[in-house]
Amino acid sequence: TQLLEQSPQFLSIQEGENLTVYCNSSSVFSSLQWYRQEPGEGPVLLVTVVTGGEVKKLKRLTFQFGDARKDSSLHITAAQPGDTGLYLCGGKLIFGQGTTLQVKP
């Protein structure tokens, strides 16, 4: 059974700080997706990573797919209150348990 483990589960930081969220598995995934979910809404796709070692950037967000395609990370530079939300990694039908990020002004 494939599993995705996210860490940390909760993160509370001040505006302007940097942070990294991890998504790990013992299984190989052909691709992984990252989503952000705000309260009362469905998750919104941020990025899909496909190639081992791939790095994708979305403004202040940097996504990396591990060389072995078993793990991924999301790095946010200079976090802003608008980044607050639940971040989910997902791969082929399954999702991690999510990382709840709170950015305080």
Add this chain to the structure above:
Amino acid sequence: NAGVMQNPRHLVRRRGQEARLRCSPMKGHSHVYWYRQLPEEGLKFMVYLQKENIIDESGMPKERFSAEFPKEGPSILRIQQVVRGDSAAYFCASSPAALSPVANYGYTFGSGTRLTVV
């Protein structure tokens, strides 16, 4: 272009009643996925359907839950004889085809149906 449409947004049912949740995928999307989410938790896969076919229902409880995606009309997630433990947010997602390594896309999610069993 309308996104994934789910209705109702909120549904209150008494224990023992039936709940019907509807999902209309994005235009051009032929694959539908249902997920369940409890507060402060991730998404738990329930079922994956194409038109008139259930592809994977490994996450679906064996009793009281069923799903369909008819040739015409929305996908329906049906919960019979609801119990308090069924209270959760139910999300539907769609994709244009099965997720594959050559397709650089993920799911498009609806806004969910929040089911409360009283």
